[in-house]
Amino acid sequence: MADLSLPPLTVPTVPGPRDGADPAGAQHDERLSVPAWWWVAGLGPTLILAAEVHMGSPGVQAWLPYVVLVPLVVWLIARYGRMRVQVTEGELRVGQAHLPLDVVARAAAVPASAKRAALGRQLDPSAFVQHRSFVPTMVLLVLDDPDDPTPYWLLSTRHPQRLLGALRAGGVTVVDGAGSPA
Template sequence: MTAPTTFRERLFIPWWGWLLPLAAASLLAAEVHMGFPGVRSWLPYVIVLPLTLALIVRMGWTRVEVSGGELTVGSAHVPVGLLGEVEVIDAKGKRKAMGPELDPMAFVLHRGWVPTMVRVRLVDPEDPTPYWLFSTRSPEKLVEALRAEAAKAPSAKAPSAAATGAAAEGDADA
């Protein structure tokens, strides 16, 4: 039996993010088409457009999930008991978090089309990674899910939340 999921989110690319890559792929296919008249002229459309679609879908297939006492971001996962402070980063603080405040040892999963991020500190003394910084559309719900999972886990303290900006002022009183 699988563990119940407390929080699940896929970071799909919005419809407007598909327009430019598909237009560029169509133009590339048309360029190749003009150079090879005849039967082979349809080949670039059959190859380039599905390949572009597959790449767009793959980029947006990233998941963020809290279930079974673990936080999963992409293909990485960590037990909730090893998580410390949880900080919500709004769209304004994202540039600073991804720039001058970024630790080179941090785990980062950034999706430019998602405006908010979460920074989760790790308290594992054997792990050199100081924190995870990742995109999420629902940071407040993620913080609540992490608190709920930490409360279920034995000997784990609930992660605290600190708000950057006005994104999660209500979460700071944990």
Template sequence: MSETAVTATTTFRERLYVTWWIWPLPLLAAALLAAEVHMGFPGVRSWLPYVVLLPLTVFLIIRMGSTTVEVSGGELRVGEAHIPLEMLGEVEVIGPDRRRAAMGRELDPAAFVMHRGWIKPMVRVRVTDPEDPTPYWIVSTRRPEQLAAALKSGVTKG
């Protein structure tokens, strides 16, 4: 059996991760929980909660707090979700000043939302597929102009 490799060009890729100022609170909570367990068990078991809870907290922050936004191979990929670029329409950059309205009174409940509270700018992309009940995707990004440009160039090519 032979396989043919298809190389997909990536026009935009961004890894969204938890910013440094969010880390202290969960780590402090894990340390306090470990200290409570430490006080109840003497000997070797007293240090075990620190060895388990602190690395586990770091792992969960990294795993649950990171998402990839990518325009590649004719698709917009946000985490596990993806949609072909030819099914996308108008692209709108939402600045930090309009974020509250976009995520509040203007938000359609059927929209696909990937929102990270510590990332202020967002991009809203209309879905033009009549079969899709999702009216638009709204995605947090640190580089909204670059994402919008990659989406617009992909939409016009497709």
């Protein structure tokens, strides 16, 4: 009788951003997803509210809050936690915005202890800010573009040193807190 067994199946693996290599050539790729407790804090009260309406209303009105409120809260939390910070081939992408690295004069990390000051009185109203309250650290990018009135970008990142390393590899001068090259 002939052997009808199949050879072992081998699945080629494509390295992803977590493996250190991105097929699209990303030098830095980070998703600023919300913490897990946000899901509990958002869905818990929503389900309680929907249950209260369910107990007090007959018919269609009983299940309508589950159909409307729960997907709405899931959509809001998921949307807020989908911002990506990427450095790819001479360009920085933050959410929908993108910035060529050749217009960045210098970059620096903003530690958690200086975040409040950077977003408070020191914030220039014409700066581009992508802030996520659940991310403690930020990166400041000072621009040198005469055609753009934006003086700097201030963006949240969980891994400022990795982002600064990718920016340095792209030709951006990275400085420390005192303003000297890092």
